[in-house]
Amino acid sequence: LTAPSVRLLSYTPEPEAVVARAGRTCYDSHHLSSPDADARLIRALIRRGHESVLEHASLTFEIVCSRVVSHELVRHRLTSVSQRSQRYVREDELRYFTPPEVADPAAQREYDAAMIAAWSYYGMLLKRGVSKQLARYVLPNACLTTMVVTANLREWRHIIKLRAAPDCQPEMQEIARGILAVVREAAPWAVEDVA
Numbered sequence: 135l136t137a138p139s140v141r142l143l144s145y146t147p148e149p150e151a152v153v154a155r156a157g158r159t160c161y162d163s164h165h166l167s168s169p170d171a172d173a174r175l176i177r178a179l180i181r182r183g184h185e186s187v188l189e190h191a192s193l194t195f196e197i198v199c200s201r202v203v204s205h206e207l208v209r210h211r212l213t214s215v216s217q218r219s220q221r222y223v224r225e226d227e228l229r230y231f232t233p234p235e236v237a238d239p240a241a242q243r244e245y246d247a248a249m250i251a252a253w254s255y256y257g258m259l260l261k262r263g264v265s266k267q268l269a270r271y272v273l274p275n276a277c278l279t280t281m282v283v284t285a286n287l288r289e290w291r292h293i294i295k296l297r298a299a300p301d302c303q304p305e306m307q308e309i310a311r312g313i314l315a316v317v318r319e320a321a322p323w324a325v326e327d328v329a
């Protein structure tokens with residue numbers, strides 16, 4: 135695999151309505167609600183940093199990526215994460231991420247050889263009766279993993295801002311941009327100020 139995948143599993147229906155309702159509750163201004171006025175209100179709240187209202191809408195993604203990047207994602211403490219377990223699931227398949235930046239054919243051959251060797255020793259250890267939770271120590275960071283990640287709009291904004299930045303791990307940037315594309319569809323007003 136040379137590109138991580140990001141798939142939307144579910145999101146709060148009518149996120150704009152619930153966020154606007156939360157905002158209007160603060161000011162007891164429900165009588166002023168209309169689609170246009172609500173959109174203006176939400177923009178103003180975000181501008182002012184009154185972002186807690188964004189916490190009432192959430193999105194859940196299924197992400198397939200390397201363990202390099204899953205480790206970075208789980209540092210975001212306000213997410214809820216379920217991740218494929220290497221304690222309970224055998225890594226039978228040679229499934230790993232190859233950064234497209236490893237472009238040189240000789241480097242690619244060495245990269246692939248390292249993966250094949252790691253998986254081969256993993257298999258040998260299992261055959262000797264070593265448990266999955268111990269044999270996995272020899273597996274590489276490039277090993278693919280699947281995670282289901284839920285977070286609210288405030289936290290996704292934060293993650294996108296940090297992780298789509300050009301100094302981040304390229305695979306991570308790709309995930310952040312994938313999430314941004316989905317949020318732009320589901321709740322465009324939540325990321326208008328995000329590059």
Ligand SMILES: Cc1cc2nc3c(=O)[nH]c(=O)nc-3n(C[C@H](O)[C@H](O)[C@H](O)COP(=O)(O)OP(=O)(O)OC[C@H]3O[C@@H](n4cnc5c(N)ncnc54)[C@H](O)[C@@H]3O)c2cc1C
Pocket residue numbers: 209210211212213289292296297301302
């Ligand atoms: C370019 C880059 C390089 C990095 N390099 C390293 C590195 O070399 N080593 C390393 O260990 N990490 C590194 N990190 C990870 C980084 O330090 C954070 O752990 C990670 O980005 C999670 O972000 P966060 O803590 O802002 O957000 P989250 O955990 O997503 O939390 C969201 C926000 O909630 C608030 N919050 C959450 N928990 C607390 C708390 N306990 N106290 C106060 N406020 C809280 C903060 O405002 C925080 O920004 C790097 C991250 C980036 C983007």
